[in-house]
Amino acid sequence: MSNRTIAEFRGLVILLAVVVGLTGSCSQAASSDRSEVDPGGSSSDYEKPVVVGRIESNEITESSGLASSLCQPGILWTHNDSGDDAFIFAINSKGERLGTWLVKDARNDDWEDIASYKDPTGTCYLYIGDIGNNKGDSSHQTIFRVKEPGVSADAESSSKKSPLDTEPAAPALFKYPEAVHDAETLMVLQATGDVYIMTKRVDGPSAVFKIQPQFGSGAATVAQRVGEVSLPAVPNGLLTGGAISPDGKRVIICDYSSAYELQLGTSTNFDDIWKQKPVPVNLGERKQGEAVTFSADGGSIFATSEKKNSPVIEVKRK
Numbered sequence: 001m002s003n004r005t006i007a008e009f010r011g012l013v014i015l016l017a018v019v020v021g022l023t024g025s026c027s028q029a030a031s032s033d034r035s036e037v038d039p040g041g042s043s044s045d046y047e048k049p050v051v052v053g054r055i056e057s058n059e060i061t062e063s064s065g066l067a068s069s070l071c072q073p074g075i076l077w078t079h080n081d082s083g084d085d086a087f088i089f090a091i092n093s094k095g096e097r098l099g100t101w102l103v104k105d106a107r108n109d110d111w112e113d114i115a116s117y118k119d120p121t122g123t124c125y126l127y128i129g130d131i132g133n134n135k136g137d138s139s140h141q142t143i144f145r146v147k148e149p150g151v152s153a154d155a156e157s158s159s160k161k162s163p164l165d166t167e168p169a170a171p172a173l174f175k176y177p178e179a180v181h182d183a184e185t186l187m188v189l190q191a192t193g194d195v196y197i198m199t200k201r202v203d204g205p206s207a208v209f210k211i212q213p214q215f216g217s218g219a220a221t222v223a224q225r226v227g228e229v230s231l232p233a234v235p236n237g238l239l240t241g242g243a244i245s246p247d248g249k250r251v252i253i254c255d256y257s258s259a260y261e262l263q264l265g266t267s268t269n270f271d272d273i274w275k276q277k278p279v280p281v282n283l284g285e286r287k288q289g290e291a292v293t294f295s296a297d298g299g300s301i302f303a304t305s306e307k308k309n310s311p312v313i314e315v316k317r318k
Contacts, residue, residue, distance in 0.1 A: 049315045259315075
């Protein structure tokens, strides 16, 4: 996320706080009164958030996306925001560095999120969303799919100056059906391999798009709009990250300060989940939260934030 966008957002929050204060509906800015931002309190399905570690690597300055490995227990994958090269980093839940890889045949224009996918053969991939569009000047975005690298003790000595190489990445281009959008949330549904993108908006709910990516085809797939989600927050569509649980029954999404969960319930149609009411989940203190994911078994939520040496936060499901 650019400094200009951050400044614009802060300005909008201040303006909204003034307007709300004048109308008497709230006495404090949204970011300073959690009871106002999260009406009804946090989900009772989760324990209190715990800082289980800190990102040790000084190379990770903006943890913009986070994904739990589905093939290598205990490993988390993250990446920096725009301004970095096409690097991905492996860490454990304590934030200890496990390796740095350069993604072959990929570029980082504005990487915003990362997701794990395990195909029917048992092969694990990482999906990287080059989906940021702060200026609104890009007519299409790219999802990179790369086979998940194997993490070993030898990888710990790798760095951005001497990275390991991934296998070549396969790109999938997509475009929105009606207009351009900025987005920071990319998710993959394990049952189908469908990719979901949720837009980032300051003027309304987040729009939800479904994509069946055509990796390596060169043609841009048209995303299908399948719903919208309004957060119990101000602004109500400013999403910065998210993930679908491995069993496909829950979605966790976040903005800069909070997280929210959607549950599918008894429906067998996954897209019905976007009709559900988001329930706040307490993630604790984050300076600028842009990354959240489920653990590989779905029993916990992990979150990081931007800036160096970000805390790694775990919220266990009861």
